Amino acid sequence: MLRLLRFVLALFQRRVEPAERQGPQQQGLPQGQPKLKTVQGVVTSFCGDYGVIDESIYFSCDVVTGNEPLKVGQRVNAVVEEDTALYGLKAVEVDIVPHGAGPSDAGTKLLVGCITSISEGTVYISDDIYFSLDIVSEDFVPYQGDWLDIEYSDEPGISNIKAISAKHTRWDHAEEVCITSFRARNGVIHNNIFFTLDSVKLPPGYQPQVFDTVDVVMVESSHFCYIWRAVSITPAQKS
The missing domain is CATH 2.40.50 (OB fold (Dihydrolipoamide Acetyltransferase, E2P))
Structure with missing residues (x-):
């Protein structure tokens, strides 16, 4: 619960009201329509009406489809919104992956996460999610706090993911x-x-x-x- 509260607090700290910002030419910030992408991940935090997928994607219960109760560790498919008015990642639709539907059926997946630390050639997203610095795109040197798009293979359990490549989100x-x-x-x-x-x-x-x-x-x-x-x-x- 504490991890979820910290994530929600960080998310609201990243909110910027449009009226308080100038245009992209003045502020160096991109504008445009919200960008949507579909990812598969695991619910890593859940409390009441809110939750987090892969420790980086916030969602509210009203976007969860189906009647099956949601719980930590459950694998889901999520439609993720990247909105210029919200400097974070939010799921606008969450579908629970049925039991018995192996993740290997859908090929590689995309995880979006924030670097918590880099140590001895290893990039850490969390205690359970980490990978070698060697898979990061050659033209980008990551730093603590950077947000990454991480492509990983289908191995069961979030602690067993195998990262294939990583690059900056925006x-x-x-x-x-x-x-x-x-x-x-x-x-x-x-x-x-x-x-x-x-x-x-x-x-x-x-x-x-x-x-x-x-x-x-x-x-x-x-x-x-x-x-x-x-x-x-x-x-x-x-x-």
């Missing part, structure tokens, strides 16, 4: 934005994009400074009240 870019704070090795761009010198790519010889105008490539990530992490910072070439 990315975006912003041009000619200002570094608004920088201290020690961490900083913020445009008041809403987190970066750290431990993971960001910089041109040779460049050291970020407050008030620098820069171009940024970012990925979806959770750091304090920020939902984007800069993976590349380049001084802007002003016209």
Whole structure:
């Protein structure tokens, strides 16, 4: 229950009211219609009217189909919404997988999760979900807090999943934005994009400074009240 409460709290911290944000050209955030995708996973937390699938996808009981009682450990198919007004993942429909329907019938699955830690070449999503850094897409260096799309094979039980590949869930870019704070090795761009010198790519010889105008490539990530992490910072070439 405590894990579910922490997840719901984190989800609401990632909410951003549209009226409080400017357009994507000003804020470096994508806009558009909600994106839907179907995933298969396991209910990892459940309390009253709310639950979590694969420790990363929030759902409410009113979207669960059928009459079978839902419980932790149950395998489900979920239609997941990625909405620009909700910087999280929410299931809009949850179907319980019937008993005896082996997960191997549906091929590989997609799990969406947030990195809790990286240690000795291993990426941890939770105590039960982890995989080698080697399967992450070559052009992306993950960091704690990043959200990943993880493709895995059909092995029963969430603790026995076999990850095949992993990549960032979303990315975006912003041009000619200002570094608004920088201290020690961490900083913020445009008041809403987190970066750290431990993971960001910089041109040779460049050291970020407050008030620098820069171009940024970012990925979806959770750091304090920020939902984007800069993976590349380049001084802007002003016209």
